[in-house]
Amino acid sequence: xxxxxxxxxxxxxxxxxxxxxxxxxxxxxxxxxxxxxxxxxxxxxxxxxxxxxxxxxxxxxxxxxxxxxxxxxxxxxxxxxx
Numbered sequence: 001x002x003x004x005x006x007x008x009x010x011x012x013x014x015x016x017x018x019x020x021x022x023x024x025x026x027x028x029x030x031x032x033x034x035x036x037x038x039x040x041x042x043x044x045x046x047x048x049x050x051x052x053x054x055x056x057x058x059x060x061x062x063x064x065x066x067x068x069x070x071x072x073x074x075x076x077x078x079x080x081x082x
Contacts, residue, residue, distance in 0.1 A: 001058070002030035008064040012045035025059075034060040041075070 004022045006013060015021075018037060024030035034053045041051045047067060054061045 001025065002060065003058065004030055004034045004060045004062065006037075006062045006064070009050055010045070012049075013041070016041075016045075023032045029057065029059050034062055038062055055072060 002024045004020075004024070006018070009020060022033065023028075024033065031053075032051045038051045038053045041049075041062075045051075050065045050067045052063050052065075054063060
C-alpha cells in the first residue's frame with residue numbers, strides 16, 4: 001500500500017475535493033496522483049504556498065512552503081530602465 005500525505009493542510013487544500021493520506025495499491029498510481037495534485041495546487045490554489053512532491057518509498061509526501069515574495073528589481077516602472 002502506498003500513501004500520499006500532504007504535510008500541511010492549508011485552507012485551499014481543506015476547501016478542495018482532495019483528501020489527505022490517500023492510499024493506492026500501485027506506487028506508479030500514487031506518484032501520478034501526487035504529481036497531478038502538486039501541479040493543480042500550484043496552478044489553481046491562492047498562490048500563497050508552493051507545493052512539491054517527495055518520494056519516500058511507500059509514502060509520497062507533498063510538501064508545502066510559503067511562496068517567495070516577489071523582489072523589487074529596483075526599477076521604478078517609468079520605462080527608462082530598459
